[in-house]
Amino acid sequence: MTQTPATDQTNTPAHANDHAPCYITTPIYYVNDRPHIGHCYTTLVADVLARAQRLLGRDVFFLTGTDEHAEKVVKAAADNGMSPMDWATKNAERFKDAFTFMGFSNDDFVRTTEDRHKTRASAYIKKLKDADIIYKGEYKGWYDPSQEEYVTETTAKENDFKSPVTGKPLEERTEENYFFRLSNYETWLKATINSGELKILPEARKNEVLGRIAQGLNDVPVSRRIKQGDPDWGVVMPDDPEHRVYVWIEALCNYLTTVDTEDRRKYWPQRSADDAHPAPTITHLMAKDILWFHAVIWPAMLHALGETIPSTVYAHAYWIAEGRKMSKSLGNFIEIDTLRAYAARYHLDAVRWFLTTQGPLGPTDADFAHARFVEVYNADLANGIGNATSRVSNMIEKYLGGEIERTCDGRFGFEEGVALQTARAARAAAGNPVDDDSRVFDLRSSCEEALRKAEASLANDCITDTLTAGKALSDEVDAFIAYAAPFTLAKRLDEFEHGQRALATILYASAEALRIASLLLAPAMPFQMAELWRRWNCNHLTLPDDPNSPFVAPLEHLAHWAGDFGLKPGQRIAKGDPLFMRADPAEPAPSAN
RNA sequence: GGCGGUAUAGCUCAGUUGGUUAGAGCGUGGGAAUCAUAAUCCUAAAGUCGCAAGUUCAAGUCUUGCUAUCGCUACCA
Secondary structure (H helix, E strand, O other), X not given: OOOOOOOOOOOOOHHHHHOOOEEEEEEEEEOOOOOEHHHHHHHHHHHHHHHHHHHXXXXXXXXXXXXXXXXXXXXXXXXXXXXXHXXXXXXXXXXXXXXXXXXXXXXXXEEOOOHHHHHHHHHHHHHHHHOOOEEEEEEEEEEEOOOOEEEOHHHHHHOOOEOOOOOOEOEEEEEEEEEEOXXXXXXXXXXXXXXXXXXXXXXXXXXXXXXXXXXXXXXXXOEEEOOOOOOOOOOEOOOOOOEEEOHHHHHHOHHHHOOOOOOOHHHOOOOOOOOOOOOOEEEEEEEHHHHHHHHHHHHHHHHHHOOOOOOEEEEEOOEEEOOEOOOOOOOOOOEHHHHHHHHHHHOHHHHHHHHHHHOOOOOOXXXXXXXXXXXXXXXXXXXXXXXXXXXXXXXXXXXHOOEOOOOOOOEEOOOOOOHHHHHXXXXXHOOOOOOOXXXXXXXHHHHHHHHHHHHHHHOOOOOHHHHHHHHHHHHHHHHXXXXXXXXHHHOOHHHOOXXXXXXXXXXXXXXXXXXXXXXXXXXXXXXXXXXXXXHOOOOOEOOOOOOOOOEOOOHHHHOOOOOOOOOOOOOEOOOOOOOOOOOOOOOOOOOOO
């Protein structure tokens, strides 16, 4: 499952090689933090994207992990009477547990304290140092003796050159440090970002980064001199044991160190201009606070190393809670336990759906409000896809004995079609004729359209269009059922020559469209969609009982109307319990305790 | 302080190079239907497009000022 590194690719389906590989990362999370909605959200977006790309048939590698080399980790460990490593391990496990709970399908979980990371990160830095791209220089800054740390120029100025914490005067100090020649890459960065070779999303963030680059780039310090009594924690500057590499610069390397192995290099290949293989896509997802490192410093480092640069750096905004910014002082962080409580009441897939569709993917923050959660849950899931599958399953059980009788082309209201004419006649006979007898439904074309939309949006790392396309299909089925009223026809079968055939045709089209909708919804709701496939005996997954098992074919094939994986005559359809039970808006929010 | 973004129906947001009655989803009102988780379908109402001035035959869409709000301001993760 999720936390098991899938290091071997032997289970990769054959079709996976038809497309370029796809590498998706989240930041590695600071191990002193407790997993909260922020960590879960970024990783969920990555998971939905990874699942969607796998569904398209791509060979995906999805990485997350923990950042463990901060000095504060040593302190926190000491405060808790543990060794830094034991403390880090304990907290890394909390992230792993949280992510397992969220149903994430990451292929690996990297910890920066692992040798595989440290040795390679160290090698990259050595390479840069040997090339004089990392050089020894002098850092002049404002030092806060009471806190034993430097403060930034701006912070120093804002606080009138006094310690922001204690108010004692700051000292101007000069220190010997190593620097990275970021200033060398100003022109290159501008060109690379402007050309779209490096996509920074959303657009607003790209402009922010470009604006800041335009103000000029300075070389950045990447190390600090090791002082007497410093803990041995982190990566030492190659060939200079008196300096330690700053955590963040070593941490960035995790994206490359983890796939810098023979079997994984396909996700991050060193490419030449005439490379015939399709270029893999490398997508870094993160929250907006760490965009600068990922959009500027990291690509420049990679460029200096002669490595491929990421194709997309996506920085989403923050969640706020019930209209208020989450902060430690307010103590209103939505922690993993709150999400667990929501999942226990509404289903994990409902939590995933809400976060994905209502989240701050754009440049502005989004609100996690209980009332809103229930509204979206009822509108999209209980009344939407949940109810639609219930009513269709129910009618197939009731009118067709729980078995698909025939297929059809999914087009209704057109000249040659008899099924909808029969259904309209039945409504008229029942004294409830349709308002508009010229209405047409082309469910098959709608499905094909939805598929195109999904593929186009995923090429731009957009996950929501795929989901809304799936939801739109389910909505169309609802409208079709209301119009065709198969339940009315079912009561008057003997009045019409082809009544039974018309009924079976209408129900087939409804169910087949919902099956295709469920495929598009699956990246966000893998568990309940797999449950639906079990009830409907659809063989989409290699292991029908394991929602995390690979798909048996790419989406294009799976979603083919009445195709090899479509519903077939004789296929058993079971109704089962509601996938998403309607929620009571009056009920108080689930509590973590 | 500097640079930049945003202000459009109750809520969340779309609104292309300025051009007829400003759109969607959710929520709300009315009607229909009853297969379904009282779900669904049809339909309606609701906006002086932050405020003020300007450019123009014509501005939500351009300019200026004001107000509110948000982000970035680099080496803590």
